[in-house]
Structure formats: structure tokens, C-alpha cells
Amino acid sequence: ELKVEQNPLFLSMQEGKNYTIYCNYSTTSDRLYWYRQDPGKSLESLFVLLSNGAVKQEGRLMASLDTKARLSTLHITAAVHDLSATYFCAVDGNNNDMRFGAGTRLTVKP
Amino acid sequence: EPEVTQTPSHQVTQMGQEVILRCVPISNHLYFYWYRQILGQKVEFLVSFYNNEISEKSEIFDDQFSVERPDGSNFTLKIRSTKLEDSAMYFCASSDKGMNTEAFFGQGTRLTVV
Numbered sequence: 001e002l003k004v005e006q007n008p009l010f011l012s013m014q015e016g017k018n019y020t021i022y023c024n025y026s027t028t029s030d031r032l033y034w035y036r037q038d039p040g041k042s043l044e045s046l047f048v049l050l051s052n053g054a055v056k057q058e059g060r061l062m063a064s065l066d067t068k069a070r071l072s073t074l075h076i077t078a079a080v081h082d083l084s085a086t087y088f089c090a091v092d093g094n095n096n097d098m099r100f101g102a103g104t105r106l107t108v109k110p
Numbered sequence: 111e112p113e114v115t116q117t118p119s120h121q122v123t124q125m126g127q128e129v130i131l132r133c134v135p136i137s138n139h140l141y142f143y144w145y146r147q148i149l150g151q152k153v154e155f156l157v158s159f160y161n162n163e164i165s166e167k168s169e170i171f172d173d174q175f176s177v178e179r180p181d182g183s184n185f186t187l188k189i190r191s192t193k194l195e196d197s198a199m200y201f202c203a204s205s206d207k208g209m210n211t212e213a214f215f216g217q218g219t220r221l222t223v224v
Contacts, residue, residue: 095166
């Protein structure tokens with residue numbers, strides 16, 4: 001069964017600082033996603049990464065994928081309060097079973 | 111913009127009763143999913159569905175659960191004989207697995223078993 005691990009689970013940052021969230025997965029996959037969830041809300045798609053070396057950026061967030069290491073990173077640059085949320089990575093398994101990591105609860109403090 | 115629609119938004123049911131959670135996926139999508147999230151914790155995979163059959167199900171998806179796509183548009187999750195621990199937010203998602211296409215999630219159904 002596909003396992004997806006994220007770390008850290010909790011992240012408290014000061015505004016303006018940089019940090020990286022890590023996502024490891026256990027079996028080969030050709031598709032990895034990053035989602036954002038605000039409290040009481042649904043999951044909002046941030047990035048889809050499809051190939052080794054893929055890098056995507058949107059505002060202060062940048063995601064990358066290393067399929068050989070089975071590792072994806074979500075890098076936060078110069079954090080602002082609006083980025084406070086829970087971030088999930090998700091990976092497509094071999095049987096259309098998209099599995100999620102445990103999530104990283106990010107709090108950005110002034 | 112196309113979206114995944116779930117109904118009801120909140121359902122309260124008595125323990126032991128059956129509930130049906132409904133989802134209308136995006137119309138040209140072929141892959142469908144149900145997930146469960148308890149009190150803002152991790153998003154747990156329940157089942158995936160493709161080509162009118164289950165592709166994969168998790169250990170959570172036991173005989174108490176079933177899914178159907180009864181009419182080509184709706185995608186339902188039935189929970190027979192609900193238990194207190196079934197209380198959670200249930201999310202439906204759909205995807206076409208095209209290039210650069212993510213799975214889109216509905217707004218969820220909050221199920222409360224009393």
C-alpha cells in the first residue's frame with residue numbers, strides 16, 4: 001500500500017521567513033499534488049507535479065518533485081499571514097488510489 | 111467554472127441508521143473518489159472508482175460502505191448501520207487525469223452520528 005509521509009506536521013513561522021515542507025512516498029508514482037486547506041473548508045489545489053525534476057511556482061510557494069528519491073518539497077518564501085493553513089501532499093497510487101500525507105499545519109506570525 | 115457538488119452539506123443521523131451521501135462530479139471526469147476527514151485531521155482515502163467499478167478501497171471501506179454511480183451523473187456513498195466513529199467530514203473528488211489536471215474536491219458533507 002502506498003504510504004505518504006509529510007514533515008513537519010506543525011510549523012510556526014515568522015512573517016518574512018523561508019521554510020520547506022517535505023513529502024516522501026513509498027512506491028513509484030507519476031503524479032503528485034499539493035493542496036491547501038483552510039479551517040472548516042475543502043481542499044484547494046495548489047500544484048500538480050508529473051515528472052522528475054518538475055518545479056512549479058505560484059506566488060510565494062514553489063513545489064518540486066524528485067521521483068527517484070520519491071520526494072517532493074513545498075518551499076515557502078517570505079511567508080505572510082495569509083499563508084496560514086494546512087498543506088497536504090497527495091500521491092497517485094497504482095490503482096487510482098490517491099493517498100494523502102498527514103498534513104502540515106502552518107501558522108505565520110507577525 | 112465546473113465544480114464538484116456534494117449534498118447534503120450537513121447530515122445528522124442516529125446510530126444504526128443508513129445514510130447516503132451524494133456527489134455530482136465534474137461532467138467529463140472519469141475518476142471518482144471518496145475521502146473522510148475527522149475533525150481537521152488527516153484526509154483518509156476510502157475508495158476510488160473508474161469505469162463503473164471500484165479501482166481500490168482502503169481498509170476503512172469495509173462491508174458497511176458501498177458506492178454507486180446510479181445514473182451517469184451522481185456518485186453516492188452509502189453507509190449502512192452508522193456508528194458514532196463514522197462522524198466526520200466526507201469529501202468527494204473527481205479527476206480526468208489529464209496533463210496538469212488535479213483532482214477537484216467538493217465542499218464536503220459533515221456527518222454527525224448521535
